Amino acid sequence: MTDTTYKQRLAKRYAAESRFKAYGAIALILTSAFLLYLLVDIARKGWPAFFEHRATIDVTLDAAQIDVANPGAADYSGMVKESWRAQFPDFTSRGDKKKLNLLLSQAASDDLRQQVIANPALIGQTVKTEVLLSDEADLYLKGQSQEADKAVLEKVMAMVPVERHVSWRLLTNGDSREPELAGLRGAIMGSLFTVLVALLLGLPIGVAAAVYLEQFAPKNRWTDFLEVNINNLAAVPSIIFGLFGLAMFLNLFGMPRSAPVVGGLVLALLVLPTIIIASRAALKAVPPSIKEAALGVGASDQQAVFHHVLPLALPGVLTGAILGLARAFGETAPLLMIGMVAFIADVPKGFTDAATVLPVQIYLWSDLPELTFQSKTAAAIMVLIAILFSLNAVAIYLRKKFERRW
Amino acid sequence: MDKQVSALITPSAPRIMAERQPRIAARNVNIYYDEKRAINNLSIDIPDKAVSAFIGPSGCGKSTFLRAVNRMNDTIPSCRMTGEVRLDGKNIYDRDVDVVELRSHVGMVFQKPNPFPKSIYENVAYGPRIHGLAKDKAALDEIVENALKKAGLFEEVKDRMTHSGTSLSGGQQQRLCIARAIAVNPEVILMDEPCSALDPIATARIEELIDELRQNFCIIIVTHSMQQAARVSQLTAFFHLGTLVEYGDTDEMFTSPQDKRTQDYITGRFG
Numbered sequence: 191m192t193d194t195t196y197k198q199r200l201a202k203r204y205a206a207e208s209r210f211k212a213y214g215a216i217a218l219i220l221t222s223a224f225l226l227y228l229l230v231d232i233a234r235k236g237w238p239a240f241f242e243h244r245a246t247i248d249v250t251l252d253a254a255q256i257d258v259a260n261p262g263a264a265d266y267s268g269m270v271k272e273s274w275r276a277q278f279p280d281f282t283s284r285g286d287k288k289k290l291n292l293l294l295s296q297a298a299s300d301d302l303r304q305q306v307i308a309n310p311a312l313i314g315q316t317v318k319t320e321v322l323l324s325d326e327a328d329l330y331l332k333g334q335s336q337e338a339d340k341a342v343l344e345k346v347m348a349m350v351p352v353e354r355h356v357s358w359r360l361l362t363n364g365d366s367r368e369p370e371l372a373g374l375r376g377a378i379m380g381s382l383f384t385v386l387v388a389l390l391l392g393l394p395i396g397v398a399a400a401v402y403l404e405q406f407a408p409k410n411r412w413t414d415f416l417e418v419n420i421n422n423l424a425a426v427p428s429i430i431f432g433l434f435g436l437a438m439f440l441n442l443f444g445m446p447r448s449a450p451v452v453g454g455l456v457l458a459l460l461v462l463p464t465i466i467i468a469s470r471a472a473l474k475a476v477p478p479s480i481k482e483a484a485l486g487v488g489a490s491d492q493q494a495v496f497h498h499v500l501p502l503a504l505p506g507v508l509t510g511a512i513l514g515l516a517r518a519f520g521e522t523a524p525l526l527m528i529g530m531v532a533f534i535a536d537v538p539k540g541f542t543d544a545a546t547v548l549p550v551q552i553y554l555w556s557d558l559p560e561l562t563f564q565s566k567t568a569a570a571i572m573v574l575i576a577i578l579f580s581l582n583a584v585a586i587y588l589r590k591k592f593e594r595r596w
Numbered sequence: 597m598d599k600q601v602s603a604l605i606t607p608s609a610p611r612i613m614a615e616r617q618p619r620i621a622a623r624n625v626n627i628y629y630d631e632k633r634a635i636n637n638l639s640i641d642i643p644d645k646a647v648s649a650f651i652g653p654s655g656c657g658k659s660t661f662l663r664a665v666n667r668m669n670d671t672i673p674s675c676r677m678t679g680e681v682r683l684d685g686k687n688i689y690d691r692d693v694d695v696v697e698l699r700s701h702v703g704m705v706f707q708k709p710n711p712f713p714k715s716i717y718e719n720v721a722y723g724p725r726i727h728g729l730a731k732d733k734a735a736l737d738e739i740v741e742n743a744l745k746k747a748g749l750f751e752e753v754k755d756r757m758t759h760s761g762t763s764l765s766g767g768q769q770q771r772l773c774i775a776r777a778i779a780v781n782p783e784v785i786l787m788d789e790p791c792s793a794l795d796p797i798a799t800a801r802i803e804e805l806i807d808e809l810r811q812n813f814c815i816i817i818v819t820h821s822m823q824q825a826a827r828v829s830q831l832t833a834f835f836h837l838g839t840l841v842e843y844g845d846t847d848e849m850f851t852s853p854q855d856k857r858t859q860d861y862i863t864g865r866f867g
Contacts, residue, residue: 408673409673480710480712480713481671482704482706482710483706483710483711483712483773483776484712485668485699486668486699486703486704486705487699487700487703487722487723487726487777487779487780488696488697488698488699488726488727488780489722493726497722497726502713
């Protein structure tokens, strides 16, 4: 081979190498760009939903209208509406009064009611209280829509102080038909209950199955068959698990519809293959010499596994479990099948209360026409993503913390 | 009867066996991996308080037979065995022999140092603890200290017993593994090429240790190094293609081998 052809070949090889690097860089840039666009878009849409507008007005708590023994039962809504109209003597016509009322939320008096229940001494006095504005007024003030009556709103703002606050309602309220009142508490609690059931069932069963298959089971056609089918199960579309849950848990066993316990059972089945596969990989990664060493000093098979192999595999097992958990948190389709898709205003208090979960709540809200719900959909996605990111962070932390070298 | 059999089957019974009862006596052992025969009708007597070395080319079955002595082959599903291996006259493959108890009598040191990724103390204490050898913490401390002393490691690690066993050097790790094996008070110690992963200085240290341990234990060592066999052992067995070719006193074996194959191997013509 002559010197020049060798140099040409060498140049070609280097060119191929740099081309390949460029492909990799382009792929990486594209993925990052998509991810960034997605996150920024969601954050931009969801950010306003974390705020609300409240007006401060004086309300006279007429002692004649409030029973001191039972202050919660009085008609605060009426009192607030009356005081609200009294702030604006200019509006006299029926139409104007209606427009005024439309600026207030249905639940404008809720805060006042809580205030009085907490402190009955206020009865008979005139107190300053904050009233929540309706979603239309709120959207106008956030610059998202012009639907509210501009003229009326401008006049109102000139006469009473209207301020922007962080909307804790988004996290502390249950679902509602009123856009400004709808919150995620019900969905978050539903998700927690559901995923807790899935974890409590899926983790021990999954780890036990993995330990048995990896350490104790004889290697024969039967276990090979099992292994293939566990892998197949991991690839089954999740909605099939939902149908199975519907047929098995609801129809056959008669368990309650829409309940987190059923959702948890279905999700446990769904994440089992993931946990088993991850745990088996973690167990397989423990060097066999460790087990031999334990057997060599006279440990039984079980002692060797539970004293040495399993503890060493634990970080991998936990990582698998948390990734399975993250999948369970984000799963929607199977839960639709077992009725967790209903409108449920009450926050679930237990495993058998009707509930919905975060991703299903996102699905429900995304279907609603009101602009506020569109914003809240994005906000709910932000909450879900925050939960998933923190779960992944925990997984990475655990792996780093317990990782060992030998 | 035992002696007759061994005289019949063993090509050259070592002189040392004439005056001693065998601690381990194998009779007509055949070991198969699936259909492949790894050990072919092997019989051998191994004495107490001596070092017996198994030498032979790779794949000759010496490790396989070693692992048959504490039933480590039980953990390999495809492995099957016929024949008897007697420890003090009792066949260890009898139904009533408990494998866990057997392994507390027959300790093992592996090719690659394999300390548990736990503290030095825990490494040694694990065996005595699962066998319930110590009544209390003080007794366990004593067992650990004695085992480490016998393994010649105590002086080096006494100030860092809580450090990880894997933080030690290779030679120290292997001595830790020997201490771990000694701690359960075995009668026999099996060593499967214990120095193959170590440098010459660490190897010399282990060889000294093996020579000291000979006072109290029956030691069988598998080795690839004929010099090592010559240095540490009193008896040598030469394996070839799954058969025991020759078994005799080490000094005789290396100076005047009976079998041509032994001679070829020892002089480096194959292997």
